[in-house]
Amino acid sequence: MDHASSAAAAGIEARRRELAANLDKVRRRIAAACAAAGRDPEQITLIAVTKTFPASDVRLLAGLGVAHVGENRDQEAAPKAAQCADLPLTWHFVGQLQTNKARSVARYADVVHSVDRSRLVSALSAGALRAGRTLRCLVQVSLEEHAEGRGGAAPERVPELAAQIASAEGLELGGVMAVAPLGADPAPAFERLAQVAAELRAEHPAATIISAGMSGDLEQAIACGATHLRIGTALLGGRNAIVR
Known part of the structure; x- marks a missing residue:
């Protein structure tokens, strides 16, 4: 092995150790939070959001037992998913989604977390049918009054959107998603989301x-x-990496 190859291998191993340590810390936090809430950690699915990080990190995380990967920009997610197509991963699209990107996202995403309008339901349904796939979709719920640029449907619109997803060909209704309001205690927002989720499960x-x-x-x-x-x-570090 030449010097360059040796240095590259050492860099990969150092990154693997860093990710392993971070993953252990996150899993410990999840276990402690579940213990405090009287919940089973097996009920929690950890999605590693790898935006701005390279496919090599996805491979390392997969080797460490991570089975779910999230991305929020189609132009980054599509090639990354293709590079990792040999891995047994579930891909989650977690960012705001433009209608004109729905066909592309439907080719690789297994779960779309950010469905917040009727036109997007129609576009994802068409994309899923074209790709011959079934997409699990979550209704993104807005938990703040003025959330410009953050997406999400008002809570009162959730039943209507959920019904549209449930009846759309190629789509499956999975539940709800939300982002906590910026700069505020997240607990009241998450409690409201739990309420919306319970009402949705009734139907x-x-x-x-x-x-x-x-x-x-x-x-x-x-x-x-x-x-x-x-x-x-918490898993990957600060978002100053360059995708390569």
Whole structure:
């Protein structure tokens, strides 16, 4: 092995150790939060949000036992998913989604967390049918009055959107997703989301997913019933990496 190859291998191993340590810390936080809430950690799905990080990190995380990966921009997610197509991963699209990107996302995403309008339901349905796939979709719920640029449907619109997803060809209603309001205690918002989720399950018993909680507020999310956590920084570090 030449010097360059040796240095590259050492770099990969150092990154693997870093990710393993971060993953252990996150899993310990999840276990502690579940213990405090009287919940089973097996009820929690950890989604590694790998935006701005390379496919090599996805491979390392998969080797460490991570089975769920999240991305929030199609132009980054599509090639990354293709590069990792040989891995047994579930891909989650967690960012705001433009209608004109729905066909592309439908080719690789297994779960779309950010469905917040009727036109997007129609576009994802058409994309799923074209790709011959079934997409699980979550209704993104807005939990703040003025959330410009953050997406999400008002809570009162959730039943209508959920019904549209449930009846759309190629789509399956999975549950709800939300992002906690910026700069505020996330607990009241997550409690409201749990309420919306319970009302949804009364009509659609199989829609059991509550996607809530990120690196800074996963404990509050677990306390309020979250089933899926979207963890980026706590796993991968600060977002100053260059995708390559």
